[in-house]
Amino acid sequence: MQQHKKDSRNILETFENPNVDREYTIQIRIPEFTCLCPKTGQPDFATLHLEYVPASLCVELKSLKNYIWSFRQVGAFHEAVTNAILDDLVAVLTPRRARLTAEFNVRGGIYTTVVAEYPSPVRDR
Amino acid sequence: MQQHKKDSRNILETFENPNVDREYTIQIRIPEFTCLCPKTGQPDFATLHLEYVPASLCVELKSLKNYIWSFRQVGAFHEAVTNAILDDLVAVLTPRRARLTAEFNVRGGIYTTVVAEYPSPVRDR
Amino acid sequence: MQQHKKDSRNILETFENPNVDREYTIQIRIPEFTCLCPKTGQPDFATLHLEYVPASLCVELKSLKNYIWSFRQVGAFHEAVTNAILDDLVAVLTPRRARLTAEFNVRGGIYTTVVAEYPSPVRDR
Amino acid sequence: MQQHKKDSRNILETFENPNVDREYTIQIRIPEFTCLCPKTGQPDFATLHLEYVPASLCVELKSLKNYIWSFRQVGAFHEAVTNAILDDLVAVLTPRRARLTAEFNVRGGIYTTVVAEYPSPVRDR
């Protein structure tokens, strides 16, 4: 089981947002995310839902597919990998807003979903 | 593969809003949008969801069907074509508000949806 | 094809709201609306969703069924007929609030829904 | 066809809210409500959805079942009976908030749902 390299975000390519003036939303659903459990080495599976409002750049879909594919043999916890993917996308795209939802397959009779947003919401407690 | 001509918006016809005084909403779903991928020349497919609040004009449905049909052999990226169709509708209708959602069919295991609104939302970051 | 007579709203009967003090909501779904296309004379079909907060009067259901039935041989455009039915209901009931949603069957590969509210919403552009 | 007696609300029993300090919500769905139409004497059927935030008391479920059952041979209009059941529950529980939704079965091709809240919402027109 390999470590996911910090430079794997270089796999992500971008193209210029064709409508910079309008705040519009791009929703991307990726049902084929898979990585490995860092404890047991066994496969984990998830559907990723990315929703972002582009600033000057949009993510190129083929490179996004390859980036997602780069996690296939990498050990990653649910919470950490969701935040890491959002960090990579924010680093490459600097979007106006972004949200990543990772719905993991059932493990031990329990279904886990992690939802991370950029910028981090600030709410009163 | 042709270029979509800027004057194709002339295909769109309008009729007078029968209730100018009331702010009401017209929702239109078009499951049969198809264009070509500008990179590969292969067909792309989408379901379009248009929702608008008319001002003085409404879009005539038969002309809308013909307008949508005019993209059949045109090369168009997902993000660009969604914004372009909204621009055409806004230019012809000058609606109080409008939103276009384009749900594209899966490509490379990835599902993309683009949502554009008029006027562009203005939110704090 | 007949014209829908302005006095057809007289078909609508009312009864006294049994709980005038409470602002509560009555939702009514009518899947069997049909009228004729004014251009082609061919039948159109819709499901109507009425939601209103009664003031002193409620609409009697049997009379509502007969009122809806009175459109069967009448020529009516989607946008106009939705607004006209809401106008009739408001005229007869003077409700605190009302909203009529008309989901028309597909025509030319396009699905149209019209949503009208009373009082008309007032929003900033 | 009997009249529903005002003291039928005595059927409802309560128990002490085990967490008075926390504002939490109890949702109860009852698909087996039936009463009689006061005009025709024929049976009516509804699914009731009760949602309330308890104050010091919660409703005991078996007594609620018996209370609902007490309407079986009682004549009751849709709007009136929904408001009456909410009144009974509020009288017995004095909840922080409550909402009763009654989805009646189709009659004459028309589906009716009544939604009543306590305290009655106060909104600007």
Added chain:
Amino acid sequence: MQQHKKDSRNILETFENPNVDREYTIQIRIPEFTCLCPKTGQPDFATLHLEYVPASLCVELKSLKNYIWSFRQVGAFHEAVTNAILDDLVAVLTPRRARLTAEFNVRGGIYTTVVAEYPSPVRDR
């Protein structure tokens, strides 16, 4: 039928939140909760939905499974057990926010769901 011991919350284990700076959400669905009815001793079943925003700690899933399992032979009322589980999770995790929804299986033709939040919502009546 045993009493659930106050120290059963010690079954719950935690790990350090890998992204303390971002307010993100973890959603956990557990369809296999079962306990006993304190009145009749008969089994009750529920699906639990936990949603929380972690502060410095996240709940470890295997320990959560074992904690849920510890209720199997314990007598517990719907409202009380939902609040107790939320209390245990809050005591162990001190999350920024948490909500527990317990959907119990039908009993006596009635479906009950209990929804508790931390911190308790404060709303005007």
Added chain:
Amino acid sequence: MQQHKKDSRNILETFENPNVDREYTIQIRIPEFTCLCPKTGQPDFATLHLEYVPASLCVELKSLKNYIWSFRQVGAFHEAVTNAILDDLVAVLTPRRARLTAEFNVRGGIYTTVVAEYPSPVRDR
């Protein structure tokens, strides 16, 4: 709780089959069957599915509705009442074939459906 009278099948009215020469099928779904549990006196509910191939007579729908209604205050076990209703329909209609399926609502966490056919199927064991 009354006994269902043997002559209640007289409620059922018939009309002449308009196409005696063709073996065709009439399917009738009745979601509003209710009777009482003979043990506890509490209400039971079921959806009935009748499917028959008429010979010389068809069942008139309004009389079928009234016949179904006649069970409202009658004590009846699931298995017995399903067979009794089929017997009544066969006695009145003498159909070529008939099948009655009664889907009862959940009781004690258990869902029961009874399926009876005329003529009784004869199969090898």
Added chain:
Amino acid sequence: MQQHKKDSRNILETFENPNVDREYTIQIRIPEFTCLCPKTGQPDFATLHLEYVPASLCVELKSLKNYIWSFRQVGAFHEAVTNAILDDLVAVLTPRRARLTAEFNVRGGIYTTVVAEYPSPVRDR
């Protein structure tokens, strides 16, 4: 309320089956059938499902739409009209096989579906 004229089947037009040698199936779903109840004069609605194996002729769809439309103001019982439409289609097409299923909307809390086949099935009782 008019009588449906025996020559209304002349509305149906045909075209030559392009593959006479192969026994293939054409399935047609028509959700917009409406006629009148001969007793009350009130509208009835149905979804028709036609399935046939053509011999030398296929039914032309636009003429089928017009034929269906010709029942709009005609009084017709469920069982009779289903058999009559099948008779008309068989008379015009002489198909190898045909089946017409008419799913009528709920009336009096009862859902009726009529299924007729050509040639009439012959089964042992």
Added chain:
Amino acid sequence: MQQHKKDSRNILETFENPNVDREYTIQIRIPEFTCLCPKTGQPDFATLHLEYVPASLCVELKSLKNYIWSFRQVGAFHEAVTNAILDDLVAVLTPRRARLTAEFNVRGGIYTTVVAEYPSPVRDR
């Protein structure tokens, strides 16, 4: 973890089939079966679907509920327990035919269902 006692089938009670002459079918769905994994001692869950054609006896539902409940703390493999429950039911009821389908909850990413019939089907290989 206890062993399930061979005499637990004595929990099952019967009543006389009210229609011995007709071969009819009783379908019973039980979503609340739970036992323990004999290897790990952890809980297993299943939905049971029983379908049988009674001979002289029917199973009484309350006793069936108690019988199912008797497995709660018993160690049992999927295949063995499904066959054992069918054996018990056949021993007590001697039905004309019976089939038991046990849909177990997901374990290790794998969903298992076991289907056993009485009498055992005999088919050519």
Added chain:
Amino acid sequence: MQQHKKDSRNILETFENPNVDREYTIQIRIPEFTCLCPKTGQPDFATLHLEYVPASLCVELKSLKNYIWSFRQVGAFHEAVTNAILDDLVAVLTPRRARLTAEFNVRGGIYTTVVAEYPSPVRDR
């Protein structure tokens, strides 16, 4: 609007069936078929369902995609094009069995599906 050339079936490529000895089934669903209406020149859309039992050859999926794509600007009637595609596949694959189902989008309020099999079924009338 072009004519579909008889040699377009040359687009279809094959590979050797890896398990000639076993009669197994390959099911292929293609939601993106589009051609033109020969009468009006307007676009038609369908979902194709192919199911075949290969003999010595299987169809290569990329070539199948290109073959389907070759109908994009071709005029074709529903019944004819379904049979023609099946003919092309049979000519290229000589499968043990094949069935093609073409579900066309709604036109004029009517939904058409064509189902063709190879070899043509032979049934008694």
Added chain:
Amino acid sequence: MQQHKKDSRNILETFENPNVDREYTIQIRIPEFTCLCPKTGQPDFATLHLEYVPASLCVELKSLKNYIWSFRQVGAFHEAVTNAILDDLVAVLTPRRARLTAEFNVRGGIYTTVVAEYPSPVRDR
């Protein structure tokens, strides 16, 4: 990309069928199959449905999970891998009957499912 070793079937473990005398069915659904495309090296995903009637042996689920996992980095065509997995299971279990259905995720807008049975069905053409 590795080749799948012929001895990988040794991963599969068995246990003795607890009911050899009864022909019963075990259905297993595995939504997490993944391998690599032999042409492009890119990941493929499928849901496997196994249904078998055991003779003297049943497959142990944990070993089945590991066996499925062994394909993760192996290049395999859809048709070949489905047949190979069925071959492995038949070799290890010698079941009375078995069927494997592999539903692959969409590729190039096309959905492929392969269904293989043991023993191979023999039908007349």
